[in-house]
Amino acid sequence: MDCEKYSELFTSWIDKALPPAERLKLEQHLSGCPGCRAELEAMKELWIEMGEMETPAPSEHMQVKFEAMLNTFKEEAADKTNAWANFKNALAQLWQWQPRLPLAYSLVIIMMSFACGYWVFSMGKGGQQDKQLATLSSQVHELKQTMMLAMLENPSASERIKGVSYTSEIKHVDQQVIDALFATLNNDPNVNVRLSTLDALSQLSNHPEVRTGLIKSITQQDSPLMQSAIADVMLKLQEKRSVNSFKELLKQKDLDKGVRNKIKETINNLI
Template identity: 55%
Template structure:
């Protein structure tokens, strides 16, 4: 394999997301490739330096810039073409994060400063505060959607975890999560997505999407977990797709027993 492939595994290794085989393959490559060892050492140095960066106190100029950024987003939101362009710029910046860790840190600092500014608003700014909170909410959703396209599984899991900060996910977010649940190649990402969706069981489109997903899953872990979710939600409409899943001859026996038990409790 090319060095680029192994270098893309560095972040997964840092977050403990590599399987035993992947970890062994990466270590074997590092033992024989001085260039990749140097690259890993440089990346680790950057990570360490970023961890030492203190959050700066927001100046008046920074507050003005933050307001300007939110105003730009608000104006773009009123014009679909501009909104798409704005989101693409955010997406392009975010997708550079594993090659340019500093861009990731800067964006995190900007959001942190923005949150600080929101908390510092006084009673005379409540109306403006509400508008800023709405735009910040949309910004979080935009970045979460961009991160779901990241080639690293650990970053996609991180994106899914951000949904806990989104109190009212819009249609795009729900559709993106369902798409991830049905098509992501990494089982851990799908499990994390299923957990996130289970917290949104009060949305009809989430329930319908989970029901439709039952027969598309091929991982025993995901199949048993989705059975638990349907039981938790007491979703009786899941009985039919579960019965369809039982017709699969190669279905794991543990999964088969789990589904039969779930059907019995839902009926």
């Protein structure tokens, strides 16, 4: 046991780094321990041989290679710095005007996706993981719905159209979303927004309240484009309950002639 303890001091003894008291104890031990003396001598010889080894001269191309590696490192570091600066500038510019809401929506979705991946791999398996995923899925759904409703109130018609388009990303549309879409369909001042909303609602025709709402909207449309488009939707859905609403629309004296003919044709196809 003592030999093992003293052998740990050999390196310091060779380097002359041992305190005097420990050096004295080691030398006293060596005087009575042939094994440790032999081990120390072997270590000293190895130490001397290592000291006498020649250091190989660097290759004549070493400096060139080193400088090339250094320049490459600097360029990569500069590229990363510039990329980050460009990214921050782009974000700052994008954040200045109306695209704030869609950008925020995209960024939060990305962050929540990363959070989803983190939870999947760090929160364990089984029921706990499923619970975490269900919670995240619900939060993402609420976020999409909130963004969509907010964008429908945007002064820009193009932004309202984008808001309508987010409907396709909402898996489970609730009554609040449906009501907001119908408010847009019946009241938005821009006909293109109303046409986009009509298309979105037609994709939700599996909801009975959507079909009923579309029928009620027939008589509320004053644009020939909307009147023709909603006739096409009712024909596509084969919604026979819309016939009475179309007949009411035909009673309007100022109804566009082309729309009148189209509605008559639609009624005949639905009966």
